[in-house]
Amino acid sequence: MNFYLSALILGLALGAMGWGIYLSLRIFNIPDITTDGSYTLGAAISAVHLAGGGSWLSASILAIIGGALAGTLTGLIHTKLKVNALLAGILIMTAAYSVNLSLMQRSNIPLLQTSNMFNSLSFFKSPILNSLLILIPVLLLLGSLLVYMLKSDFGIAMRATGNAPLMAASMGIPVNTMKIIGLAIANGLTALSGSWVAQYQNFADINMGIGIVIFGLGAVMIGETIMDLFGKRGIIFRILGVIIGCLVFRFVIALSLASGLDPNWLKAVTALLVLVFVSIPRFRGKTLAL
Amino acid sequence: MIEIQNIHLSFNEGTPLEVQALRDVNIKFEKGSFNLIIGANGSGKSTLLNILAGSLFPLRGKVLLDGKNITKQPVHLRSRNIARIFQNPTQGTAPELSLLENFRLASIRTRSKTPLVGIDKSFRKVVASHVSILDMDLETRLEQPMSSFSGGQRQALSLLMATFDHLDLLLLDEPTAALDPKSAELIMNLALKIVREKNLTAIMVTHELKHCLYPVDRILQMENGRLRRDVDPDEKASLSLSDIRDWFL
Numbered sequence: 001m002n003f004y005l006s007a008l009i010l011g012l013a014l015g016a017m018g019w020g021i022y023l024s025l026r027i028f029n030i031p032d033i034t035t036d037g038s039y040t041l042g043a044a045i046s047a048v049h050l051a052g053g054g055s056w057l058s059a060s061i062l063a064i065i066g067g068a069l070a071g072t073l074t075g076l077i078h079t080k081l082k083v084n085a086l087l088a089g090i091l092i093m094t095a096a097y098s099v100n101l102s103l104m105q106r107s108n109i110p111l112l113q114t115s116n117m118f119n120s121l122s123f124f125k126s127p128i129l130n131s132l133l134i135l136i137p138v139l140l141l142l143g144s145l146l147v148y149m150l151k152s153d154f155g156i157a158m159r160a161t162g163n164a165p166l167m168a169a170s171m172g173i174p175v176n177t178m179k180i181i182g183l184a185i186a187n188g189l190t191a192l193s194g195s196w197v198a199q200y201q202n203f204a205d206i207n208m209g210i211g212i213v214i215f216g217l218g219a220v221m222i223g224e225t226i227m228d229l230f231g232k233r234g235i236i237f238r239i240l241g242v243i244i245g246c247l248v249f250r251f252v253i254a255l256s257l258a259s260g261l262d263p264n265w266l267k268a269v270t271a272l273l274v275l276v277f278v279s280i281p282r283f284r285g286k287t288l289a290l
Numbered sequence: 291m292i293e294i295q296n297i298h299l300s301f302n303e304g305t306p307l308e309v310q311a312l313r314d315v316n317i318k319f320e321k322g323s324f325n326l327i328i329g330a331n332g333s334g335k336s337t338l339l340n341i342l343a344g345s346l347f348p349l350r351g352k353v354l355l356d357g358k359n360i361t362k363q364p365v366h367l368r369s370r371n372i373a374r375i376f377q378n379p380t381q382g383t384a385p386e387l388s389l390l391e392n393f394r395l396a397s398i399r400t401r402s403k404t405p406l407v408g409i410d411k412s413f414r415k416v417v418a419s420h421v422s423i424l425d426m427d428l429e430t431r432l433e434q435p436m437s438s439f440s441g442g443q444r445q446a447l448s449l450l451m452a453t454f455d456h457l458d459l460l461l462l463d464e465p466t467a468a469l470d471p472k473s474a475e476l477i478m479n480l481a482l483k484i485v486r487e488k489n490l491t492a493i494m495v496t497h498e499l500k501h502c503l504y505p506v507d508r509i510l511q512m513e514n515g516r517l518r519r520d521v522d523p524d525e526k527a528s529l530s531l532s533d534i535r536d537w538f539l
Binding site: 148149151152153154155156157159160163164166167168169170171172173174175 | 343345364365366367369370373374376380381382383384385386387391392394395396398399400401403404405406407408409
C-alpha cells in the first residue's frame, strides 16, 4: 500500500515540472531540455539550504529562483543569439551539471536529519497522509494561479506568442521577452519539483534529473490524450490533465517495478511509454505536433 | 501622415547574390487616404510594406510617422500606431485562441498586457455587437478557436481586430490573395468601409490590377525597387483597366 501511496506523492510532486513542460512545449512550442538541469538544480539548491539548517519554504523559493535563472539563460541564448531552442536547452543543461556539482560539492547529499515540507505537518499518524495534506493544497494553489495567469491578458499574450508569433508582434507583444519570461516560469516550476522530490526522498543526487524531461513530455501528452477522450479542451482541463498524466506515468513505472522489471531497463520503458502516447493521436487520425 | 525618405535596402549586400530590393524611394502618404501599391513579383512592394511595418529595417533612409522618426522601431512598439493585415489569413489571427481571446489581444494592442483577466461579460457584448456587422453569424461562436473559421471569415475578423484599438495607419499586405473571389470582394469593400468610416490612412499592396477600380485615392506602381508611377485621384478617374494593364507591358 505504502508503495503506491509513495508513487502517488512522487507523481504529485512531479506535477509542477509537468506544468513547466506544458508551458514550454504547448504554450511556446519549445521542447525545453533545460528541464534535466533545472530539476537537479532545484534539488541541489534545496539540499544545500536544508542541510545548512534552512527552512523548507525558503528552500522551495530559492529553488524556483535558481530554475528561473536557468530558464532565463536558455531564453536569452535562444532569442538574442538566435540559437535553436533545443540546442540552447542542451547547452544550459550541460552547464548546469557543473553548477550543481559545485553547489553540492559531492554527488549526493543525504537529508535524513533535516526538517522538510513533507514532515512539517503532524496532523495524521501516517507520515504519507501528512505529506498529502500539505502537497495537495499547495498544488491546488499553484494550479489555480497558472490557470488564472493563462486566462489573463498576459496569458493570452503568452499563448499568442507561441501560437502565432507574427500576429503576436503586430499586437504589441515583445515576443522575445515573452519567450524568456515563459522559459523562466517553466524552469522555476521544474526546479520546484526537483526541490520537492529531494525533500520527499531525503536526498539530492547529481544524476536525479537525467531523462526527467521525457517524464514531463510524456505526462503532458498522456494528460492531453485522456482529456481529449472526454472532449475537455479548456485551460483548466489542460492544467488538470498534466497532473493526471504525471500520476498515470508514475503508477505505470511503479507497477513495472513491482512486476519485477529489471530497474536497469526503467529508462527504456519510460521512453517506450512516451513513444506510445506520442503515436496514439496518429492512429486516431489526428495530428499532434511535438 | 507617414513618409518614407530615400529608403534603400539590398539583400546580401557586397556579394555576387546582391539584390537591390528598394532604391532611394521617397513617398508621402496623406492622412486619411487609401493608397494602393501595385507591382509585379520582385518589384519591391512587399519589402516596402515590411519596412513600414517594422519587420525589415532599411539600410539607408528614414520612415517618419507624423514627423517622428520610427525607422528602427521594432514591430511590437510600432504596433501602437500601426496595424497590419497579412496575406495569409492564418498569420493575422492566433488559430488556437478563441475568437474572443483574439479580440481581447486586439483591444489591448496599444496597452500593456497585465496579469489580470480582461474578458468579462461587457467585453463579450462589445465583441458580439462588433462581429455582428459582418453578418456571418459569428456572434454566437465567440468561444470557438479561430482555426474553426474560414479564410474569408478570419480575414474579415482581422480587419475588425485592427480597428479595435487606436490606429493611425492600416497596412494591408495582399489581403485577398489567398481568398476566393467572393470573399476577396467582401474583404475589399469591408476594408474601404472601415478606412473611410474611421478616417484612417491605409496602404495596401496588391498585384491584382482590378483593385485599382475600387474607389481608392492613389495608385503607386513599383518596378525594380523604384517608384515607377504615382497616380493621383484626378488622373485615376480617367483610367481604365486596360490602361493599367499597359503599364506592365
